[in-house]
Amino acid sequence: MGKKLLKQVVGPSTQRFQAITRTNIASQPDWQLISPADREAIRVVSEVFPFRTNRYVLRELIDWNRVPADPVFQLVFPQRGMLRSAEYEAVRSALEGRASPQALRELVTEIRFKLNPHPEGQLTHNVPTLAGRPLPGLQHKYRKTVLFFPAQGQTCHAYCTYCFRWAQFAGMPELKFSASGTDDLVEYLRSDPDVTEVLVTGGDPMVMKARVLRRYIEPLLVPELEQIRNLRIGTKAISYWPQRFVSDEDADDCLRLFEEIVASGRHLAVMGHFSHPVELGTSVARLAVQRIRSTGAEIRIQSPLIRHINDSPEVWSELWQQGVQMGLVPYYMFVERDTGARSYFEVPLAGALDIFSNAYNQVSGLARTVRGPIMSAFPGKVRIVGTANLQGERVFVLEMLQARNPDWVGRPFFAQYDPWAVWLDDLRPAFGEQKFFFEEELAEGS
Ligand SMILES: *Cc1c(COP(=O)(O)O)cnc(C)c1O
């Protein structure tokens, strides 16, 4: 792209990617804009949770006049409330030199294990096998779609404080899983003709160089794998580093790859993670969207609902409307998963439903492609459809959008209304029943 246009769109301080972490944050000018109490919290809490950001996020997305309440500040900077007081104090005093580095490490590990580092049976239940051999870096939970985790894509341009893969980024070794090539994937797909799509995910696959990404994707584009009709790439790069598609050295190569995927006859869906409409507002993000769409790829919007970040209907209706105007398709609103600092970020299901419904009511039909609120839970993706009074009882109406057994999809089921429930485990079946309809089969299958 032309140098002049580039300068207009991508500011000089955000042209080259540089990760900002615990070790160099204090030398950023923005550090001085953070209060001493918040700086302490960042130091302490980032011992437990991963912290990574970059200049684009600092300069273009955070409104420093609104810190610490600013949504993007909450999105990337560790917050005091993410740890319980006793744990916060323990880490703080250990850091102040009252503990050996060894003792600090042990303390941090102990705290991490209490934070449910690996929710919803991700590792143990969804890894497929071929002739009895588990295939690392693959997950197959729902019939049509296989998830693929390429090794070099297991990081992100910045980390979300609420990330459900935080344990992996924090380096908890036994939780790492990724694929170093595509051979297993191709072999697995050949063995299962029911699979029609591959979702490349991470981390963020768009942290990979275009040539690395190409190495993983090209083998899927051969005519013999005609069964693969759709390719999805899960990414937050449009939010955290839109330069990836605009001014990075290999931005054009990346777009060429997208074009080749489309030319092979596949639908390419960029599953964009957007936490807040501010992420769509910069000129470089807008240009990134235009350039991606010009390859024939579609961009869909999905994100979890997170307290302190996007827990208001206005934020969501703005995100969806802004998205639609830019040619994006609103897809999913998720409920925050049961891991990490969930108690700081959680919104009860009843509140999530209120926010979703209010936002949904405000937007045109074009934005009502969105579905939510959704719990990506062990049995499947469960949507809270609404509440109702049935047989004299107030209930949540639920349905599955994806399920371990496809026959479960779309069947309404009912839970006792509970204003404080935050996850499927908290819900009890309505009408005096002992179990939800799927529970027996689920217990047999696991
Ligand atoms: C969400 C998800 C998918 C894709 O589901 P869609 O409803 O098709 O978007 C596939 N696999 C897993 C494990 C998922 O969580």
Ligand code: SF4
């Ligand atoms: S972009 Fe996704 S994987 Fe990366 S830190 Fe955020 S939630 Fe986690």
